Amino acid sequence: MEGFLNALLLQSGYNAALVGIGAALLGMAAGGTGTFIFLRKRSLVSDAAAHATLPGICLAFMAMVAFGGDGRNLTGLMVGSAGSAAVALVLVDWISRETRLPEDAAIGAVLSVFFGFGIVLMTVIQTMTSGRQAGLESFLLGSTAGMLFNEAVTIAIAGAVAGFLLLLLHRRMTLVAFDPEFAATTGIDVRATDLATMGLVLVVTVIGLKVVGLVLIVAMLIIPAVAARFWTERVDRLVAIAAVIGGVSGYTGAAASAAYPNVPTGAVIVLISFGLFAVSLSFAPVRGVVASVYRHVRFQRQVHLRQGLLAVARGEPIFDGLTLKILRFAGHIRADGVATLSGRAAAAKALRDEARWEVARETHQEDVSGARYDGLTAIETVFTPDEIAEFDRRIGDRIGVVA
Amino acid sequence: MRNALQGSIEVVARNGEAAHAAISPNLPLLIEGLTVSYGEKPAIFSIDARFAAGRTIAIVGPNGAGKSTLIKAALGIVPRLSGTVRVFGQPIEQVRGRMAYVPQRASVDWDFPARVVDVVMMGLYRTLGFLRFAGPKERQRALACLDRVGMADFAKRQIGQLSGGQQQRVFLARALAQDADLYLLDEPLAGVDAATERTIMDVLKSLKNEGRTVICVHHDLSTVAQYFDDVLLINVRKIAEGPVASTFTDGNLQKTYGGRLAGAHIEQLRLPVE
Numbered sequence: 001m002e003g004f005l006n007a008l009l010l011q012s013g014y015n016a017a018l019v020g021i022g023a024a025l026l027g028m029a030a031g032g033t034g035t036f037i038f039l040r041k042r043s044l045v046s047d048a049a050a051h052a053t054l055p056g057i058c059l060a061f062m063a064m065v066a067f068g069g070d071g072r073n074l075t076g077l078m079v080g081s082a083g084s085a086a087v088a089l090v091l092v093d094w095i096s097r098e099t100r101l102p103e104d105a106a107i108g109a110v111l112s113v114f115f116g117f118g119i120v121l122m123t124v125i126q127t128m129t130s131g132r133q134a135g136l137e138s139f140l141l142g143s144t145a146g147m148l149f150n151e152a153v154t155i156a157i158a159g160a161v162a163g164f165l166l167l168l169l170h171r172r173m174t175l176v177a178f179d180p181e182f183a184a185t186t187g188i189d190v191r192a193t194d195l196a197t198m199g200l201v202l203v204v205t206v207i208g209l210k211v212v213g214l215v216l217i218v219a220m221l222i223i224p225a226v227a228a229r230f231w232t233e234r235v236d237r238l239v240a241i242a243a244v245i246g247g248v249s250g251y252t253g254a255a256a257s258a259a260y261p262n263v264p265t266g267a268v269i270v271l272i273s274f275g276l277f278a279v280s281l282s283f284a285p286v287r288g289v290v291a292s293v294y295r296h297v298r299f300q301r302q303v304h305l306r307q308g309l310l311a312v313a314r315g316e317p318i319f320d321g322l323t324l325k326i327l328r329f330a331g332h333i334r335a336d337g338v339a340t341l342s343g344r345a346a347a348a349k350a351l352r353d354e355a356r357w358e359v360a361r362e363t364h365q366e367d368v369s370g371a372r373y374d375g376l377t378a379i380e381t382v383f384t385p386d387e388i389a390e391f392d393r394r395i396g397d398r399i400g401v402v403a
Numbered sequence: 404m405r406n407a408l409q410g411s412i413e414v415v416a417r418n419g420e421a422a423h424a425a426i427s428p429n430l431p432l433l434i435e436g437l438t439v440s441y442g443e444k445p446a447i448f449s450i451d452a453r454f455a456a457g458r459t460i461a462i463v464g465p466n467g468a469g470k471s472t473l474i475k476a477a478l479g480i481v482p483r484l485s486g487t488v489r490v491f492g493q494p495i496e497q498v499r500g501r502m503a504y505v506p507q508r509a510s511v512d513w514d515f516p517a518r519v520v521d522v523v524m525m526g527l528y529r530t531l532g533f534l535r536f537a538g539p540k541e542r543q544r545a546l547a548c549l550d551r552v553g554m555a556d557f558a559k560r561q562i563g564q565l566s567g568g569q570q571q572r573v574f575l576a577r578a579l580a581q582d583a584d585l586y587l588l589d590e591p592l593a594g595v596d597a598a599t600e601r602t603i604m605d606v607l608k609s610l611k612n613e614g615r616t617v618i619c620v621h622h623d624l625s626t627v628a629q630y631f632d633d634v635l636l637i638n639v640r641k642i643a644e645g646p647v648a649s650t651f652t653d654g655n656l657q658k659t660y661g662g663r664l665a666g667a668h669i670e671q672l673r674l675p676v677e
Contacts, residue, residue, distance in 0.1 A: 039515065171533040175525055179511045182577075184480040185504040186529045187496075233516045233561045 003259035008252065016258035018152040023211050023250035023269065025159035027220060030208060031246025032166045033200045034221030035228065035239045039177035040194070044104065046201045047218040048092055048111040049085040053205060054118025054214060056084025057139055058125055074151045077139075078158075078206045081214075085205060088114050089198050142213030142266030151210060158207040165200055166239070173197055174235045211250070212266030219270040220246060227277035230284035249273035301326055302376050306350060308332070312339050313347035353379050356391040363391075429492055431456050431585045431616040432477055437486035439469070439476045446472040449486070450641045454633075457614045459607055461621040461631040461647075465660050468638040470620040471507070474587045477618075478504050490585060500529060503583035507590055508570045513563050519573050520545050520558040526580030548579040553602050568599030575603060586610060588619045592626075604630055627651055 010017040037046055060080020065071040088110050095106035122136055135143075175183040176193045184190050201221065208217040228241035253269030282289050300322075308323040309332065318324055318337070327333045332343030339347065357373050360383060372382045379388060432454040439446050447469035454460055462470045475481040477488055479495040490498045503526070523545040524537055531541060549555045552572040557565070565573065571591060578586060586607075592600050607617045611632075621627060627634055627647060634651050636642040636659045643655040 041512075168534065171528055175528065178515045178517065178522075178525070179506065181475070181480050181506050181510065182504055182525070185478045185499065185502065186525075186581075187499045188533075229516065233518060234521065235516055238516050 004256055007255035007258040015147065016255070018149060019147050019211075019258065019265075020251050020254045022147065022152045022155040022159075023254035023265070024247045025156055025250075026204070026208055026211050027224070027246035027248070027250025027269070027273075028243040029159045029162035029166075029246075030204045030217070030220040030250075031224035031228070031242035031244070032239050033162060033197075033204050034223075034246070035225040035235075035242045036170075036173040036177060036197055037201060038222055038225035038229075039174070039235070039238075040197065042103075043218070043222045044107050045089070045092060045198065046205070046221050048107045048114075049089055049198070049201055050205050050208075050214045050217040051111045051118075052085045052088030052114035053081035053209060054084075054115055054139070055121055056080040056082065056118075057136060057209070058118055058121035059084070061125060061136060062121070062128075072135075074148075074154060074210065078154070078209070081139075081209060082202050082206045084114065084118075085202055089202070138213070139209050140213050140215055141264045142209075142211050142216065142269075143264065147210065155207045155210070158203055162200055162203045162207075165196070165203075169193065169196055169200075170235075170239065211254070212269055213264070216266040216270050219273065220250070223270070223273045223277050224249070227273070227280040230280040230287045245273060245276050249276060299376075305330065306376060309343075309347045309350040310354065312343060313351040352392075352395075355395050356388060359391040359394050360387075363394075429456070430454065430489070431491060432618065433487075433489040433492075434473075434477065435487045435489075437473070437476055437488065438484045439472050439481055440484045445484070445639060447476070447637065448639050450637065452635055452641060452644055454616060454618060454635075456616050457611060458632040459611050459617045459619070459630065460633040460635060461619055461627050462635045462637065463621055463624065463627060463651075463659070464637040464642075468659075470637065471589050473637065474504075474589060474618065474620060478502060478587060500581075501584045503578040503581035503586050505574045505578045505586070505588040505591055507593070508567065508574055513565070513570060515562065517562050518558070519549065519554065519560050519562060519565070522562060522573050523548055523576045523580050526577040529581065545576075545580055548576040549573075551579055551606060552576045566596075568595040571595050572599060572602065575606060579606070584615050586615060586617045588617070590620050590622055592619075593622060624656070 007016050007020065010020060034043075034046070037043055057077050057080055060077050060083075061071040063080070064073060064076050069076070092103065092106045092110050095101055095110070096103040099106075125136065172183070172188050172193045173196075175186070175188060176190050180190050183193075204221065205214070205217050208214075208220060212220055224242040224245040225238070227245050228238050231241055232238050249269050249272040253265060253272050256268045256272075257263055257265035280288065283291075285291055304320070304323040304326045308318055308320075308327045311318050311323075312327070312332070318327070324333070324337065327343065328335065331340060332346055333339050356379050360379065361373055383391075430453055432452075434450055434452045437450045438448050450469075450473065452473075462473060464470050472481060476483055477490075477495075479488070488495055491501060495502075520542065524541060526548070527537065527541050527544065531537060546555060546558060549558055552575050554569065554572050554576060557569065557573075562570070562573065575588075575591065578588070588607075591603055591607075595603070607619070607630075610617050619631070621631070628651060631647055633645060634647050635644040636650065636655050638659050638661075642659045643650045
């Protein structure tokens with residue numbers, strides 16, 4: 001635990017600090033980018049891109065070895081992975097546009113074929129250069145243990161590029177995600193915008209290879225965005241919150257990995273961001289589960305209370321257990337079911353409000369306020385006292401006293 | 404007899420006007436030989452149509468007649484197989500700033516994270532640029548557009564909480580924010596409440612009175628004569644175009660809808676024409 005705290009506070013040495021900062025930057029870039037593919041409903045395309053990096057990594061490794069270089073050069077591997085992922089993206093796009101296959105089928109086919117090809121190549125490499133296996137497997141699940149300074153710098157630069165592109169494209173991507181046809185009429189090139197978004201995904205995927213690995217990069221793109229969705233109704237804030245969630249996950253995940261070197265970094269980062277997702281799902285103020293259960297219960301109580309009061313006012317018997325309980329709890333009826341003084345007053349008021357609403361709906365048919373009747377909305381919140389007095393005048397004294 | 408004669412003179416005059424408009428290079432929308440096809444079945448085939456300035460025009464036809472396709476092609480958002488589209492005498496790309504579009508409201512996901520005012524602001528991005536941040540001036544303008552459709556109180560509401568009619572008003576407000584000269588609307592009155600229908604028609608009429616041109620895909624035959632100046636009847640091919648009084652006739656409707664409309668039904672539709 002102490003090791004984990006030290007890592008969090010950048011006290012675990014130079015390398016761990018480097019990795020922590022790199023992972024945080026990656027998380028922010030992934031969270032921000034992922035928001036737009038989530039809004040465009042193309043989350044799985046990023047998974048295809050990620051899996052399709054594997055053959056590119058292997059081919060780049062083989063090429064660099066063949067030319068007598070160091071097969072593990074990160075920049076070279078990144079270029080290779082970006083190349084094969086780009087080919088896969090073009091293929092998915094082509095299949096779903098030019099054939100009758102839907103996009104999900106195209107994704108499934110391309111993803112598995114590229115990944116399978118990559119695994120074959122990896123096996124070939126293992127037999128071919130048994131001496132320097134290079135640990136290409138670490139790109140599957142990520143490993144930050146042996147990160148070099150220039151690797152961290154590469155990640156930082158690519159992360160900054162992604163951030164800049166996000167700033168440049170956010171409005172176009174928002175418009176295209178919400179309403180592509182309208183976006184096109186304002187002169188936005190929808191296809192180019194989609195391609196640019198995929199370009200961003202590529203950048204994030206490639207820099208994420210070393211840290212979380214290609215199998216799990218999709219989680220870094222999507223989970224922060226869906227977690228952030230619980231907290232806001234505005235795209236700008238969604239991007240910011242997703243970036244923060246991604247950054248925090250990346251940073252703490254890297255710290256945990258530094259403290260417990262045997263745990264794969266990518267998996268830990270994903271689990272931490274899932275934890276943040278679970279918190280958001282449960283406790284977000286409006287869209288969260290707790291909030292909506294609370295709202296439902298409160299609404300149910302309102303309905304029962306209103307129905308119960310109207311029944312009391314009309315002298316009808318009440319059989320519903322929950323209604324009785326709520327009325328008793330509010331002090332409107334006694335334990336034996338007889339209405340108390342406050343209960344009779346509230347009941348009379350409920351009945352009068354019903355009558356007022358009836359008049360309101362007749363006299364305000366044209367405007368929005370007349371349509372606000374739902375049996376629960378308090379009439380005082382919709383109409384002014386003067387208007388209510390006018391309703392009362394129209395009702396006359398047909399109905400009993402108002403408390 | 405006298406009336407009939409007067410009627411035919413009027414038609415000649417209108418045709419004369421139309422002929423003149425065709426020569427004029429500033430026609431808001433001119434379509435010639437337009438064919439659009441999804442796969443190998445044409446959605447619209449070789450349609451010629453001219454839309455005069457300062458009028459409200461209904462595009463009418465049965466389901467699958469290509470009404471939406473026609474305005475999407477006019478906006479340049481579906482590829483043309485053949486034919487030309489000129490907006491104010493120029494190719495679409497050069498006059499985008501003078502066109503506004505109101506899509507069918509079912510075409511977007513209303514659970515998108517946006518408030519009403521954010522959607523209206525989308526109509527301002529073209530003039531604002533895609534990078535500059537919106538300031539109080541833009542916000543004021545968006546609110547003014549919302550006010551025009553009676554939705555000013557809803558500016559901060561999440562769009563997912565709106566009713567169908569309110570969604571349609573928001574889309575109209577977004578188009579108003581574009582401050583265009585040519586408005587193309589895809590079924591703006593489909594499935595909206597009566598109050599919204601009145602509001603929308605009031606706004607469209609005021610646009611027309613400001614000299615702008617309003618083209619609507621319209622599905623409700625009973626209100627064509629009441630709401631619009633001109634009508635374009637299509638069913639893949641063009642059937643007829645012109646002023647409602649002379650174009651929206653039994654014969655043309657029969658041609659447009661084939662046997663699908665009973666004669667008695669058409670009789671009812673013809674009533675309010677002056």
